[in-house]
Amino acid sequence: MPEVTAAGSAAPPRVQRPSAETRWADELERLAARDRTTGARVPEGWRLSPRSVVDFVLGDAGRRDGLGLEAKFVGERALVERCVVALATDRGLMLVGEPGTAKSFLSELLAAAVSGDSTLTVQGTASTTEDAIKYSWNYALLLARGPSLDALVPAPVHRGMSEGAVVRFEEITRCPIETQDSLLSVLSDRVLVVPELADEHRVLHARRGFAVVATANIRDRGVNDMSAALKRRFNFETVHAIADVARETALVQRQSDAILAEAGITSGLPGDLTEVLVTLFGELRRGHTADGRPVEQLSTAMSTAEAVSVAVATGLASAWFTGAPPRGEDVVGAMLGSALKDSDDDRSRLRGYLTRVAKERGGRWQELYAARGLLDG
Numbered sequence: 001m002p003e004v005t006a007a008g009s010a011a012p013p014r015v016q017r018p019s020a021e022t023r024w025a026d027e028l029e030r031l032a033a034r035d036r037t038t039g040a041r042v043p044e045g046w047r048l049s050p051r052s053v054v055d056f057v058l059g060d061a062g063r064r065d066g067l068g069l070e071a072k073f074v075g076e077r078a079l080v081e082r083c084v085v086a087l088a089t090d091r092g093l094m095l096v097g098e099p100g101t102a103k104s105f106l107s108e109l110l111a112a113a114v115s116g117d118s119t120l121t122v123q124g125t126a127s128t129t130e131d132a133i134k135y136s137w138n139y140a141l142l143l144a145r146g147p148s149l150d151a152l153v154p155a156p157v158h159r160g161m162s163e164g165a166v167v168r169f170e171e172i173t174r175c176p177i178e179t180q181d182s183l184l185s186v187l188s189d190r191v192l193v194v195p196e197l198a199d200e201h202r203v204l205h206a207r208r209g210f211a212v213v214a215t216a217n218i219r220d221r222g223v224n225d226m227s228a229a230l231k232r233r234f235n236f237e238t239v240h241a242i243a244d245v246a247r248e249t250a251l252v253q254r255q256s257d258a259i260l261a262e263a264g265i266t267s268g269l270p271g272d273l274t275e276v277l278v279t280l281f282g283e284l285r286r287g288h289t290a291d292g293r294p295v296e297q298l299s300t301a302m303s304t305a306e307a308v309s310v311a312v313a314t315g316l317a318s319a320w321f322t323g324a325p326p327r328g329e330d331v332v333g334a335m336l337g338s339a340l341k342d343s344d345d346d347r348s349r350l351r352g353y354l355t356r357v358a359k360e361r362g363g364r365w366q367e368l369y370a371a372r373g374l375l376d377g
């Protein structure tokens with residue numbers, strides 16, 4: 001038999017994006033082991049001590065007594081500590097901010113570290129109903145045997161309460177207010193009543209470890225679209241875009257290199273080009289250059305997440321089609337599809353930025369300036 005080649009490999013394709021608890025399973029184990037040896041206090045219903053949760057989220061690179069934990073969320077330690085405290089109290093945690101600031105990623109990391117499971121997730125949309133949050137029924141069983149626990153199909157909040165786990169509620173403000181408010185009694189009384197069930201199963205009391213982490217984008221719809229009653233039950237934390245160019249550049253380089261390596265591409269964006277990309281995104285996001293000159297902002301959120309996807313698109317296009325290391329014009333080309341979407345105004349704003357700002361700078365900036373024609377028509 002001939003050897004199976006990579007192209008015709010018989011192995012099933014891997015999953016596109018393993019969840020955090022799978023991807024970093026060994027780190028979670030090492031942290032749990034450290035908690036056991038040091039006798040760190042682990043809150044009831046949690047997998048790890050609060051300090052270990054924070055270390056997992058931020059990583060501990062460069063620490064002398066570290067466990068070699070990969071850097072994941074880039075942000076203030078104090079913010080992550082406040083998030084962890086909120087989860088340990090009987091309040092919900094609400095992460096708000098611009099799109100692409102890693103609110104979802106942070107909530108995933110927290111759930112993975114606290115409960116070992118980040119998949120109890122409700123995705124909020126205009127059509128999310130209470131069934132998708134709490135529970136629904138298997139109608140065949142319901143008709144055959146009447147309401148019973150067997151016929152009940154638990155949704156994330158039911159499961160989180162009965163298992164004592166963190167439940168994620170993504171984009172909560174996209175849901176109708178009445179649907180959001182179905183969380184009120186869950187958050188204040190920590191009970192879920194299933195009126196159809198017999199007495200002993202009617203009231204579900206949340207086990208320790210149950211908590212809700214919600215996220216909301218301030219661009220989509222305001223958090224004003226949340227009832228005052230529900231707001232009171234959450235601690236709000238704003239997640240800001242990374243302010244420091246060097247830290248953001250390192251993050252974009254690390255994440256895009258990792259994604260490209262998965263595709264078998266070992267030569268990612270050169271460091272100086274990544275820095276130019278991140279500087280450009282940051283200046284357009286903030287509406288002014290580093291030295292304070294005003295810049296017209298784009299309607300697209302120029303987030304770190306978008307910068308990573310532009311870096312990846314640039315790397316793929318050069319590896320697959322030009323065969324040469326990525327250059328400034330490849331970045332401009334990649335931005336057309338992945339960042340600028342369909343907005344003609346954004347194209348001409350970016351063109352204006354390249355004409356006025358990039359032109360005056362040296363190095364890689366000249367490659368971007370020279371490619372400004374790609375943005376015409």
Ligand SMILES: Nc1ncnc2c1ncn2[C@@H]1O[C@H](COP(=O)(O)OP(=O)(O)O)[C@@H](O)[C@H]1O
Pocket residue numbers: 072073074075097098099100101102103104105106215242251255304305306308
């Ligand atoms: N501060 C950050 N730390 C780590 N990754 C970040 C950060 N900001 C953005 N990212 C990148 O952006 C991606 C998408 O973020 P996501 O969690 O979907 O954002 P949001 O939910 O705020 O819209 C993350 O997976 C990560 O690659």
Ligand SMILES: [Mg+2]
Pocket residue numbers: 103104105170215
């Ligand atoms: Mg999100």
